[in-house]
Each structure stands twice: as C-alpha cells, then as structure tokens.
Amino acid sequence: MISKKRLTIFVEGVDDQRFFQRLLKPLLEQKYSVRFVKYAQLTKKRVVGHLRSADRTGDYIFVRDLDWVPCYSGRFDSINRQYPFELNRRRFVGVKYEIESWYLAGVTTSWLKEVGASLIDSKNYATKEQFERVCPPGMTPTEFMISLLDQFDLQLGCRNNESLRYFVRRFLDYQRC
Numbered sequence: 037m038i039s040k041k042r043l044t045i046f047v048e049g050v051d052d053q054r055f056f057q058r059l060l061k062p063l064l065e066q067k068y069s070v071r072f073v074k075y076a077q078l079t080k081k082r083v084v085g086h087l088r089s090a091d092r093t094g095d096y097i098f099v100r101d102l103d104w105v106p107c108y109s110g111r112f113d114s115i116n117r118q119y120p121f122e123l124n125r126r127r128f129v130g131v132k133y134e135i136e137s138w139y140l141a142g143v144t145t146s147w148l149k150e151v152g153a154s155l156i157d158s159k160n161y162a163t164k165e166q167f168e169r170v171c172p173p174g175m176t177p178t179e180f181m182i183s184l185l186d187q188f189d190l191q192l193g194c195r196n197n198e199s200l201r202y203f204v205r206r207f208l209d210y211q212r213c
Contacts (some may be wrong), residue, residue, distance in 0.1 A: 044086065048067035048076045051181060052099060052135045058185045059142075063208050087121045093117030097207060098123055102130040102199075103163075122161070129206075132160060132199040136167035139184045141200055142193030151183065159196040203204055 043064060047053045048117045053072050061070050073090075075083045089098035097114070105111045108130045116123055131138060140148075141159040146157060152172040156162055160172075164177075167172070194201040204210045 040065075040069045042090075042092035043070050044073055044094060044096040045070060046073050046075050046086070046096060046098040048099070048101065049074055051139075051178075052131075054181065055135055055138055055185070056099075059188055059190065060203075061126065063210060069111065081136075084119050084121045086120065087123070093123075096127055097129060098127055099131060100200070101134040102132050103134065117210075128181045129203050130199060132197070134167075135165050136164055136181075137162035137197055138193065138200045139181050139188075140167065140170065141195075141197035142188035142190060143184055144189075144192065147187055153180070160198055 037208050045056055047056060053074060056072065067180060073083075073086045075086070077084075087096065087098075100115060102108065103112050105114065110134050112123065112125060112128050115128070137159060140156060140162050145155060148170070154170045157165055157169050167179055167180075171177050173186075175183070190204065194204055194210075
C-alpha cells in the first residue's frame with residue numbers, strides 16, 4: 037500500500053473545521069492523509085511547533101479569515117508577524133471575510149427562503165454578525181451551519197464566493213469550479 041502524504045490544515049476554530057471536515061476533507065483525502073489544528077486556541081509556541089512539524093513531515097494549508105483587512109498580503113504579513121515561523125505564501129488561504137460566507141455560498145436563495153432565513157446581499161463577503169442575522173428563527177447559528185452543509189453544492193459555492201473558488205481550484209484540482 038502506498039502511503040499518502042500528510043496534510044495539516046490550520047483552521048481558526050470549530051466552525052472552520054466543521055466546514056473543511058464535511059465538505060473538503062473527502063476530496064483532499066484522495067491525495068492526502070488529512071489532520072486539523074485549531075490554532076486560535078493554542079499558544080504561539082504550540083502553533084509554531086505544529087507548523088514546523090507539518091512543514092517537516094508533510095504539507096500544510098493555513099486558513100485565516102481576512103476580516104476587514106483590505107488585502108490578502110496584509111493578512112499574510114500580520115500572520116508572519118504573529119508567529120515566528122516563515123509561512124509559505126502559497127500555503128496561505130484568506131477567507132473573505134469570514135468562514136460564514138463559505139457556508140452561505142453553497143445554497144440557493146430559494147432554499148434560504150424555504151427555511152425562513154433572511155436573505156443577504158453578498159455570499160462573497162459575509163461576516164459572523166451578518167450570518168447570525170440571516171439565521172432562521174428557532175435555529176442556533178451552529179444548527180443553521182449544519183443544515184447549510186446538508187444542502188451544500190460545491191459548484192454553486194465556487195460561483196458565489198471567490199475565496200472558496202480560489203481554495204478549491206488551488207488545492208483540490210476540482211475543475212468544476
């Protein structure tokens with residue numbers, strides 16, 4: 037049996053991991069053995085240790101919300117200042133604005149209406165706060181995220197969100213986006 041190269045995906049937290057675990061990990065596992073590191077909860081020293089290990093023993097992708105930082109390079113530079121480890125620019129993915137925009141990108145407007153969710157102007161630039169306002173009455177944001185994943189269409193998500201499309205094309209070789 038040929039062993040797969042190890043891929044470590046650095047995600048900010050549980051919402052990011054849920055998205056990657058459910059939608060992207062099955063596609064990545066065609067080529068890699070995938071593991072996750074939720075770095076926001078870790079000390080800088082532990083994050084750097086995980087980065088060094090991932091760089092030495094396999095490969096990594098470092099995912100970070102762009103939030104309101106005006107450009108990809110600005111967020112990348114701030115991460116390099118935060119952690120004393122030289123991140124590989126080609127291994128960094130900036131999510132515009134936050135992971136919630138990726139969740140919303142893969143479902144139709146008609147489905148959102150059907151479940152009683154409010155509509156949002158752009159599935160490309162959603163924030164946590166906007167996501168919470170969209171959430172249907174009687175559902176927690178986490179319950180809503182899980183229901184979005186149940187309905188998620190990756191092709192639609194790529195059409196609706198440029199940073200998701202970038203990730204899928206860059207790291208998954210998924211040609212349908």
